[in-house]
Amino acid sequence: MTRVIIAGGGLAGLAAAVRLSDHPLDILILESAPRLGGRAWSFPHSHSGSDVDNGQHVMMGCYRDTLDYLTRSGRRHLLDRRRGLALDFVHADGRRGVLQAGRLPHPIGLAQAFLRYRLLPPASRLRILRAALRLRALRDQDLAALDAKDAASWLRGLGQRDDAMRYFWQPLVLATMNTEAEQASAKLLAVVLREIFLRDAEAADMLLPQDGLSSIFVEGARELLQQRGCDIRLRCTVQTFLTDGGAVRGVRLADGTELGADAVISAMPPWALQRVLENSEASVLPAIDFDRFHPSPIVSVHAWLRRELDAGPMTGLLDTTLQWVFDREEDSDGSRHYSCTISAAAESVVSMDEEELRALLLRELRLLRPDLMEDDILRVLAVREKRATFLPLPGMERLRPEARSGTPGFYLAGDWTGTGLPATIEGAVRSGYTAADVAVVDLVSGAEPRPSAR
Ligand SMILES: Cc1cc2nc3c(=O)[nH]c(=O)nc-3n(C[C@H](O)[C@H](O)[C@H](O)COP(=O)(O)OP(=O)(O)OC[C@H]3O[C@@H](n4cnc5c(N)ncnc54)[C@H](O)[C@@H]3O)c2cc1C
Structure with missing residues (x-):
């Protein structure tokens, strides 16, 4: 086979x-870690077992x-759908706002969300709406030219001022691209905005996991x-990738085992693939400019509290260090579990110890419950x-490579490949589907016929 x-x-x-x-x-997955899931996984907490x-x-x-x-793997029901954005925001000074699509048909319902966003003055809300209209009129050829630009200058060119940048665009860019607008490709942002806001009414729904990531994304598929x-x-x-006659014919594992194959799909992140390519016969394999792929961190701070916060399932904090607070509901020991996200975290945040994190949580979660006390933070x-x-x-x-690498028998997948999307679950899944589809086309059409090397 x-x-x-x-x-x-x-x-x-x-x-x-x-x-x-x-x-x-005959499909063989080789994973270096002792578990599947890569960057989307869950583990039992030592205290509660949850x-x-x-x-x-x-x-x-x-x-x-x-x-x-998720439909194929029987886990789609484990996502909770929140209709029409439904995002609550709290500013460091205590003011609250909400982005929630109105009842009118799409896209007017979505325009209502911008127009009712109370954390910005009415003129800035109108400017956001105008930017959305210009985005709608953007042609595909204009989109290509945007890649050279950063998202901040592009948005400012669309008339966005400091307040809208700070309380609307930056949170959106951080959440979807894991970087500041000044460092993000304007083209990628434009694609994201079109996907979320302009496709259809359901595109902007938020889907929140109702179980651990491994249960949702790994177990059903496994x-x-x-x-x-x-x-x-x-x-x-x-x-190492094994090559023969200009094609990839299999892999060698770290323990020296050689495994032959008719096609190999790399689904590794760029920093791992770079090492494997360096061990392989370079002339045969694709040249990728790995030096341009830099990682960006995310710090997640889980807090188990004695008391509930005055917050919905997902709350954005503005002008704070914590960016989002997610209510993960009651844990098996009766405590309330919150998960707080800091995207594109600075080194000073990445290196915070437990004492500093507790102080940060106490200070910023008080925005959601002013009477929160130090001993309310259990863990x-x-x-x-x-x-x-x-x-x-x-x-x-x-610079992001296509699924068909150019080397016969060798295909590329992963959130960093040429999906046209930022590094997201959707990008990862799409890249896997695309690599599989092109590999099947090549194998079936006999474009790259090779007898199995086993
Ligand atoms: C904290 C955090 C929050 C995030 N939040 C979101 C979010 O809200 N929404 C969203 O859409 N996305 C989010 N993402 C991004 C999302 O998780 C990733 O884009 C996605 O999981 C990447 O999947 P991947 O398969 O491309 O890569 P990976 O998950 O990195 O998988 C690559 C696999 O290859 C394995 N591997 C590496 N080297 C080798 C080797 N030599 N041999 C064999 N195996 C190897 C690795 O162990 C790993 O399992 C988040 C990511 C993180 C870390």
């Missing part, structure tokens, strides 16, 4: 396998491939893949993901 090896068992690798498993193929995510993940109605993946005969091997590090756990995403700098879009 034709064999496809997938190197990396994050969501891109799992999605590639799910898609490939529709075909009569699942804790490595960081809060939010999906959106426009995550079409992710929803397909069960499906095992039922379909896919071989999943953990603690297997791919060290704190910080997860520091230093390589949460790649930094989508201006000019990066043209």
